[in-house]
Amino acid sequence: MDIVESLPESRDDTIAALRVFSRKLVRELGFMRTTLADSQLAPSAVHAIIEIGLAPGLQARDLASILRLDKSNTSRQLAKLEALGLVVRTAANEDGRSSHLYLTEAGTRLHHQIDGFATEQVSSALRRLTPADQQLLVRSLAIYADALAADNAQITTADDADAHSGIQEGYRPGCIGDIASLHARFYSQLAGFGSFFEHKVATELASFATSLPSTNKQLWLCLEGGRSLASIAIDGDPATGLAHLRWFIVDNALRGTGIGRQLLERALAFADARFEQTYLWTFKGLDAARHLYESHGFQLAEEAPGQQWGAAVTEQRFVRNAGKGPS
Known part of the structure; x- marks a missing residue:
């Protein structure tokens, strides 16, 4: 047996x-x-x-x-x-x-x-x-x-x-809607921006995306399962030697993870290799963002009331010369 x-x-x-x-x-x-x-x-x-x-x-x-x-x-x-x-x-x-x-x-x-x-x-x-x-x-x-x-x-x-996650360069299907949505939700609660702002983000970003790939322009996305949860872009003009930092946004779910800093550093490395100066527009009251910008060499260049985003705010322009690393 x-x-x-x-x-x-x-x-x-x-x-x-x-x-x-x-x-x-x-x-x-x-x-x-x-x-x-x-x-x-x-x-x-x-x-x-x-x-x-x-x-x-x-x-x-x-x-x-x-x-x-x-x-x-x-x-x-x-x-x-x-x-x-x-x-x-x-x-x-x-x-x-x-x-x-x-x-x-x-x-x-x-x-x-x-x-x-x-x-x-x-x-x-x-x-x-x-x-x-x-x-x-x-x-x-x-x-x-x-x-x-x-x-x-x-x-x-x-x-x-995983193949559709992490920080990736360039346009990805759906990213325009994702980024516009992130901006609209965040800034409607923070500053009361409405449909004018969302339309502005979506249309300008869509126009920018059609110019990619480009030696002077780039878009970085943080993807999770193919969905964009954070973004940043460099819109450079070789004629002026200036790089415009745009569409920098991080979903609340990623705040505190260091993704924002990683995106900013990638964007600035790209800009520094091609342009003499990088600038960005924001508005007064975004203290955490301002601290991040200043820690990477940005300085306030001008400040004035404005409505370029569809609501009255104190607009600010920050500039940074190439090679100004994190402090």
Whole structure:
């Protein structure tokens, strides 16, 4: 009679046991060998053959997702299978950049060979288990596989989000609306600015964005999941040697994180390399912003009542000569 050890009780012991069993499965199923399932192909190529055989017409991007491979690895794998005469591609009618994958006659024969090998491998092992244990095994593996898939999907989503997060240069779809919205909400509460101001930000920023990329102009965004939560821009004029610092805004959710300072320093490094002086317009009463500007070398150059943003405020113009670093 076989002796079945009881499952470990602690979480750490359970994790350790599953890792041991997973490594053993990898070894016993042959994934550590250079070829798999008596096919003369690497494990990833065997899986590609299986997935294409199960879903003829599968697209390369979908195959990459199924195999958990990046696009470049998938492309190389498919190129090898095509060179071996096992896979063919046909252009997708709906998108000339995409293609559908099919097994050739030789690929189909290999698929049947792999399928027969794997079936016999599993069947042989199951003969050592009772029918009840077989069903328990299937249920347990299904639960575990689903849990791993869900965890990998969460990681992939996080990776995708990271690709669209952090400080990035240049225009991004949706950034004009995001930045205009940030300005409108913040300054309506602070100074009573209304639709005139929001329209001014949106239209001038949209016009600026159409000039990008440019050697004298740049936009920096702090993105989170593709949404702009902070911004700053340099609008430079080589004829005058002046750089206009514009659209500097940070969402309340990021205040205190240092994002504002990072954006400002990137913008000033860009401006200093190209222009003699950088200037900005703001208004009296923004003490925290003024402290940040002055700590980076800006000085108040002029101050007067004005309504350029649609409401009466005391407008201020700050200037900074190139090379004036943070104090």
